[in-house]
Amino acid sequence: MLTCRHLIGHLRRQASTAVARVLAPGYVEVQEDKGQTPLKYPQVWLRDNCQCPECFHAATRARKSHWERGPVNIKVAKVDYNQEHQKLEVIWQDQHKSSFDLAWLRERDFGEVARRRYLDEVYKPPAQLWGKTQFEAVRKEFNYQDVIQEDAKLQAWLEALAVQGFAILKGAPDDINVAKNLAERIGYIKRTTYGDVFEVKSKPNAGNYAYLMTPLPLHTDMPYYEYKAGINILHTLVQSASSGGANTLTDGFNVASEMQRLHPADFEILRSVPVNWFDIGHDGDALRPFHSIWRSPVICLDVEGRFARINQNTTKRDSRFTVPLEQAVAWYRAYDKFLELAHSEAVEFKTQAGDVFVFNNLRMLHGRTAYEDAPGNKRHLVGAYVDWDIIYSKLRTLKYPNAKD
Known part of the structure; x- marks a missing residue:
């Protein structure tokens, strides 16, 4: 007698009319049902991803084969679709046998819809660009305690950082370890030449421009790092009682998009001309000296042509501009347009004690208005960094806790 679960599976198998066939040159096609777009796979991909115990180590989710040259010339001898188990079964010319679950194949469909779904839902959520007029809508x-204690709130916070590029936590305790605790709630803190955590406050003989009370221009942190810090966590312990000390913020990806739309020639200059970013000095408890340099354009794209990283920090842009002479003047003109747009789209808000302002350091230009410390009221922020590799990993484990591969 069939149980309910077995009956459902039996009916599904009966309903499925999938067929498989070999296509020339070098493809296998699975037609699930009439009217549906067939699934199509390269033969070489199927052999490369054979799931049998001889080829695949399931516990480590890794191939076992030593593919120095690869099975490029091994062709399919026969294919069949097993309706009972809903598997594509392949016999190769060398008599090797492979089988693939239809659900597994469907998730790896080479069609545009499946590819885009994986890239947007699993790989990285697409960024939502915003300008000054959209700030309140995307804010x-x-x-703080919800994010620390509840995985659902942690996931929502990380998604906001990935999509909108920033978020604000309220109600953090008067504790110097708040930024560190948030970083460790995600995974691992990023240690830099400024230590595990850093303090932003006016300091005598300041070694960094951020430690002055003067206005801090729109910038990204650490453009002089090849592996630039992913997010910046800034916990306001004490806020200045003066009228200044407000945060300024601009979506750098939105500025780059506007540059591409309005000034395509200048956009191309900022995308292609490398700039020397540098940091020389010493900081931290050990006061270790550092001399960091990284050459990279203002606007960086990923392999798909999407915005991946913005570099902008006037205080950390080297006077050495190691490009051909004729590129320099054109770059300055393009850079001026970029900054004009960035300032026109900047928003201003002031965090209070207990607020934690967190933002995507690869994307957001941030700054600060001038302020003046008063006796007994010294503006004091504590910061920490986390890399996006760690953030995306955490986000995926929250979204797909049962993922196998």
């Missing part, structure tokens, strides 16, 4: 606030 999201979370409770």
Whole structure:
């Protein structure tokens, strides 16, 4: 007698009319049902991803084969679709046998819809660009304790950082370890030449421009790092009682998009001309000296042509501009347009004690208005960094806790 579960599986198998066939040159096609777009796979891909115990180590999710040259010339001898088990079964010319679950194949469909779904839902959520007029609509606030204690709130916060590029946590305790605790809630803190955590406050003989009370221009942190810090966590312990000390913020990806739309020639200059970013000095408890340099354009794209990283920090742009002479003047003109757009789209807000302002350091230009410390009221922020590799990994484990591969 069939149980309910077995009956459902039996009916599904009966309903499925999938067929498989070999296509020339070098493809295998699975037609699930009439009217549906067939699934199509290269033969070489199927052999490369054979799931049998001889080829694949399931516990480590890794191939076992030593593919120095690869099975490029091994062709399919026969294919069949097993309706009972809903598997594509392949016999190769060398008599090797492979089988693939239809659900597994469907998730790896080479069609545009499946590829885009994986890239947007699993790889990285697409960024939502915003300008000054959209700021209040995209601004999201979370409770600090909720994010620390609840995985659902942690996931929502990380998604906001990935999509909108920033978020504000409210209600953090008067504790110097808040930024560190948030970083460790995600995974691992990023240690830099400024230590595990860093303090932003006016300091005598300041070794960094951020430690002055003067206005801090729109910038990204650490453009002089090849592996630039992913997010910046800034916890306001004490806010200045003066009228200054407000945060400024601009979506750098949105500025780059506007440059591409309005000034395509200048956009291309900022995308292609490398700039020397540098940092020389010493910081941290050990006061270790550092001399960091990285050459990279203002606007960086990923392999798909999407915005991946913005580099902008006037205080950390080297006077050595190691490009051909004729590129320099054109770059300055393009750079001026970029900054004009960035300032026109900047928003201003002031965090209070207990607020944690967190933003995507690869994307957001941030700054600060001038302020003046008063006796007994010294503006004091504590910061930490986390890399996006760690953030995306955490986000995927929250979204797909049962993922196998």
